Amino acid sequence: MNSRDDVINKVASAKSIVFFTGAGVSAESGIPVFRGKNGIWNKLKPEELANFNAFLKNPEMVWEWYNHRKQIIDQSEPNAAHLSISEFQKYFQNVSVITQNIDNLHRRAGSKIVYELHGNIERNYCINCRTFYNDDLPFEEKVPKCKCGGLIRPDIVWFGEMLPEKEFTSDEKAISGCNIFFIVGTSAVVYPAASLIYAAKDYGAFIIEINIEKTNASRIADQSFFGKAGDILPEILNLIKTKINI
Numbered sequence: 001m002n003s004r005d006d007v008i009n010k011v012a013s014a015k016s017i018v019f020f021t022g023a024g025v026s027a028e029s030g031i032p033v034f035r036g037k038n039g040i041w042n043k044l045k046p047e048e049l050a051n052f053n054a055f056l057k058n059p060e061m062v063w064e065w066y067n068h069r070k071q072i073i074d075q076s077e078p079n080a081a082h083l084s085i086s087e088f089q090k091y092f093q094n095v096s097v098i099t100q101n102i103d104n105l106h107r108r109a110g111s112k113i114v115y116e117l118h119g120n121i122e123r124n125y126c127i128n129c130r131t132f133y134n135d136d137l138p139f140e141e142k143v144p145k146c147k148c149g150g151l152i153r154p155d156i157v158w159f160g161e162m163l164p165e166k167e168f169t170s171d172e173k174a175i176s177g178c179n180i181f182f183i184v185g186t187s188a189v190v191y192p193a194a195s196l197i198y199a200a201k202d203y204g205a206f207i208i209e210i211n212i213e214k215t216n217a218s219r220i221a222d223q224s225f226f227g228k229a230g231d232i233l234p235e236i237l238n239l240i241k242t243k244i245n246i
């Protein structure tokens, strides 16, 4: 069991840090998580909404769901967890974020290297010709159509779909060289994203989990901090700044 001081010393002497984040890092920005007591999947079945066949069968319903989530995301701001992760860039050479989230809050918080494993709700493309429509796509109650007549879909990875090759391979590189791998606010149940935790372990990174409860990742973490990411990350950052007398 590492003392908190050991953990702070380890992080303070790191050259390369990766933050692997899930919906929990955005919970304090008011964006609902997927699983657990107030998860959105409790009310809706992912199979019914976040998959391509559901979209073909009922594009209106799927668009309605994403527009609803876009409105929530549009009213949200990065919280103290996103801002602390971004501030780490000031004190460490290599800081990368690998996120399963589609809300763009890490970038809005100022993080420069962000790999979005499951896409980004601000991007959309035509299923026919793959023309991208991003902020020029006003909230539509009906399904937006491309100039070619094809249906436009959110640029989000649905169940049964491959993760973006570029994102998935580039983050392998970030993981292979990292000394510290933070896991922040994820239940670690969705694959292949969750497999990156095991890859980090195999590469010898020190694994620090931050979550409000135990997860699948807890048993392989070298240290788990239980509590809200918006409280714990600023605290860790302050302890590190004192250590490196900022």
Ligand code: BV8
Binding pocket: 021, 022, 023, 024, 025, 027, 028, 033, 034, 035, 036, 039, 050, 100, 101, 102, 118, 156, 157, 158, 159, 160, 161, 162, 163, 184, 185, 186, 187, 188, 189, 190, 191, 192, 210, 211, 212, 213, 215, 227, 228, 229, 230
């Ligand atoms: C693939 C859509 C294969 C976008 C998402 C059976 C059938 C089909 C597929 C499968 C199957 N069995 C397994 C699979 C694979 C499947 C999968 O893993 N399913 C799981 C559910 C069992 N994966 C896939 O389908 C992937 N594709 O495998 O393709 C393939 C191979 C070859 C060729 C073709 C295809 C695609 C996975 C991506 C799916 N898309 N979302 C959207 O609408 O958002 S997944 C969804 O879950 C989100 O993207 C989310 O990011 C992701 C992970 O969830 P978390 O982020 O962890 O969120 P969660 O709510 O679960 O947890 C939140 C955590 O935060 C909790 O631990 C909580 O305690 C904590 N927390 C809360 N508040 C705080 C906090 N922590 C700190 N502070 C707080 N304040």
Ligand code: ZN
Binding pocket: 126, 127, 128, 129, 130, 131, 146, 147, 148, 149, 150
């Ligand atoms: Zn088109």
